[in-house]
Amino acid sequence: MTIRLEKMIPLPLLEQQRNGSGIWEADAVLFEKGKSYLIEAPSGKGKTSLLSIIYGIRKDYRGAVFLNDRNILELTGKAWSEIRKAKLSFIFQGLELFDELTAYDNIHLKNSITREKSSTEIRTMAERIGIAEFLSKPAGILSFGQQQRVAIIRALCQPFEFLLADECFSHMDAGNSHIALDLIREECNKRGAGIILTSLNAMKEAAMEERMEL
Amino acid sequence: MNQLYAILWKDHSRAHLLWAFLGTLAGFVLLLSGIQFYTDIRSVLSENRDLLDPEYIVLNKQVNIGQTLGLHGAGFTPEEIEEIRQQPFAEQVSSFISNEFPIRGYTDNDRIPDFYTELFFEAIPDQYIDIKSEDWKWDPEEKTIPIIIPQDFLNLYNFGFAQSQGLPQVPKGVLSMVNFRIRLTGRSGKYDDYPGRIVGFSNRIHSILVPYEFLSWANETYGYFEKTDPSRIILVSKDPTDPSIIRFIDDKGYDTIREKLKSSRMNIILKFIISFLVVVASLIIGLAFLVFLLSLQLMISRSSQKIVRLNKLGFHFREISRPYILLLLILLVAVTGLSLLVTGIITTQLSRAAGEWNLAISSSLHGIIYGTALVLITLIFVFNVLAVLVSTKKLCK
Numbered sequence: 001m002t003i004r005l006e007k008m009i010p011l012p013l014l015e016q017q018r019n020g021s022g023i024w025e026a027d028a029v030l031f032e033k034g035k036s037y038l039i040e041a042p043s044g045k046g047k048t049s050l051l052s053i054i055y056g057i058r059k060d061y062r063g064a065v066f067l068n069d070r071n072i073l074e075l076t077g078k079a080w081s082e083i084r085k086a087k088l089s090f091i092f093q094g095l096e097l098f099d100e101l102t103a104y105d106n107i108h109l110k111n112s113i114t115r116e117k118s119s120t121e122i123r124t125m126a127e128r129i130g131i132a133e134f135l136s137k138p139a140g141i142l143s144f145g146q147q148q149r150v151a152i153i154r155a156l157c158q159p160f161e162f163l164l165a166d167e168c169f170s171h172m173d174a175g176n177s178h179i180a181l182d183l184i185r186e187e188c189n190k191r192g193a194g195i196i197l198t199s200l201n202a203m204k205e206a207a208m209e210e211r212m213e214l
Numbered sequence: 215m216n217q218l219y220a221i222l223w224k225d226h227s228r229a230h231l232l233w234a235f236l237g238t239l240a241g242f243v244l245l246l247s248g249i250q251f252y253t254d255i256r257s258v259l260s261e262n263r264d265l266l267d268p269e270y271i272v273l274n275k276q277v278n279i280g281q282t283l284g285l286h287g288a289g290f291t292p293e294e295i296e297e298i299r300q301q302p303f304a305e306q307v308s309s310f311i312s313n314e315f316p317i318r319g320y321t322d323n324d325r326i327p328d329f330y331t332e333l334f335f336e337a338i339p340d341q342y343i344d345i346k347s348e349d350w351k352w353d354p355e356e357k358t359i360p361i362i363i364p365q366d367f368l369n370l371y372n373f374g375f376a377q378s379q380g381l382p383q384v385p386k387g388v389l390s391m392v393n394f395r396i397r398l399t400g401r402s403g404k405y406d407d408y409p410g411r412i413v414g415f416s417n418r419i420h421s422i423l424v425p426y427e428f429l430s431w432a433n434e435t436y437g438y439f440e441k442t443d444p445s446r447i448i449l450v451s452k453d454p455t456d457p458s459i460i461r462f463i464d465d466k467g468y469d470t471i472r473e474k475l476k477s478s479r480m481n482i483i484l485k486f487i488i489s490f491l492v493v494v495a496s497l498i499i500g501l502a503f504l505v506f507l508l509s510l511q512l513m514i515s516r517s518s519q520k521i522v523r524l525n526k527l528g529f530h531f532r533e534i535s536r537p538y539i540l541l542l543l544i545l546l547v548a549v550t551g552l553s554l555l556v557t558g559i560i561t562t563q564l565s566r567a568a569g570e571w572n573l574a575i576s577s578s579l580h581g582i583i584y585g586t587a588l589v590l591i592t593l594i595f596v597f598n599v600l601a602v603l604v605s606t607k608k609l610c611k
Binding site for chain 2: 055056057059077078080081083084085090092096098100101105106108109110112113114154158
């Protein structure tokens with residue numbers, strides 16, 4: 001799968017002062033399957049907008065977005081839900097967890113429509129990134145850093161060709177971020193999938209193939 | 215998928231659904247019992263109709279002061295008779311003829327007390343008369359006049375007059391053996407005496423009847439009164455339960471023995487009650503349907519954030535609708551089951567009570583009850599499912 005942007009810019013950014021280079025200024029931007037991309041930018045530059053537009057949940061943009069050469073505006077609701085179940089996975093900045101469900105149920109909710117992982121696999125992943133003991137707790141009472149890790153595991157419970165990770169380590173210490181990133185890379189490699197990771201600060205430890213600016 | 219149901223069912227508007235549930239239940243029970251009851255009564259009425267012979271209804275005009283003063287006649291004009299004939303319920307119509315000359319009757323026998331009276335005769339064609347007798351014929355050779363009197367006359371004498379006056383009671387058979395003399399007087403005062411004999415007692419026609427042929431002949435021979443319109447009409451109706459009979463009679467201000475048209479009147483009242491019941495039940499069901507619709511919409515709109523979130527996770531709006539549809543299905547199946555159960559209990563109780571009055575009312579539900587319940591529930595279900603699908607689709611991108 002490829003993701004191609006053509007002169008794409010979110011409408012709220014049109015008014016903003018821009019630096020004359022970066023994704024918003026490019027005629028075309030191509031994201032290829034299997035590659036990893038790190039998008040660094042300060043707040044308000046449109047990191048979340050970019051990922052949300054690619055994921056089809058925001059439509060306020062100029063230009064065009066193509067998934068496998070198909071303009072995403074042509075996609076139906078059914079096509080989008082297929083894509084979100086099997087092609088694109090999203091770790092939302094706002095997490096989008098259900099507070100009233102336990103951490104495990106939040107993960108299982110996604111897994112139940114994809115049947116991607118066994119419950120043992122889910123537990124193994126949780127142990128690895130240090131949230132195994134919180135699985136039976138309601139997601140609402142966990143710390144934001146713990147919730148981020150729940151959201152990461154949930155995003156990995158599906159087949160995908162691209163993982164969109166929106167500031168998914170923002171509330172984790174360096175050590176935990178590293179462990180989580182390793183898990184993410186491993187899962188992406190298994191699928192031969194690409195990653196688009198956004199971050200506020202340069203993650204020096206993250207060896208990404210391409211670093212991009214907005 | 216348990217998590218999905220846990221998320222979407224956890225909502226406080228479930229209380230509204232309970233009210234919708236109870237409302238629909240009440241409406242269904244009313245409607246179904248109404249239909250059940252109506253079906254029963256109708257079959258009871260039509261059973262009676264089959265058992266009975268066609269009903270013979272004797273019509274006359276109501277007597278009023280105008281007639282007493284001789285301002286207008288009490289008879290049916292030919293137009294009026296024709297109008298009655300035109301009514302859909304009138305199978306056959308015939309008018310009575312009456313004597314157009316004076317008649318007197320007296321006894322001519324030593325063994326019974328002397329008796330002398332002025333009389334009247336009426337006649338209608340034989341097919342309307344409920345007495346079938348060998349003697350019921352006019353033979354000019356034999357000259358005996360057969361007479362039918364109302365059963366009530368004999369009763370009046372036997373159980374009223376005779377008892378109070380210390381006179382012997384007379385059985386039908388004895389009365390039939392008594393010979394009377396009948397004196398018919400012509401215009402010139404010339405009279406002829408004929409033997410007369412009671413050959414039957416009618417329950418149907420309250421008059422003193424003689425054979426039609428005889429009275430026609432006698433009117434020709436002796437008659438000199440001015441011809442008047444017939445004051446009584448007999449009509450035969452196949453279906454005495456037909457409500458239009460009583461309506462016609464009431465509208466025209468005619469009179470009849472009301473007892474005979476009881477089932478016609480009952481039918482009118484019953485239809486009124488049942489239609490009232492059906493209207494009320496439909497209203498309740500309509501309202502309950504609305505509450506269902508609104509409760510589900512409220513649930514959906516309160517969960518709109520959750521629905522948007524689920525959509526982001528890759529759930530299709532159909533998948534998101536499923537918990538709502540399942541909830542609806544459970545409630546509606548429960549409504550159907552419970553309302554059939556309650557209607558069944560009511561029916562059993564009613565049939566037991568009716569049994570004590572010797573009224574055969576079915577103790578099990580009619581097929582039409584199941585049909586109606588199924589059709590209504592399906593309609594409510596389909597409309598609500600459509601509404602759920604539309605509103606979840608709106609929330610999904």
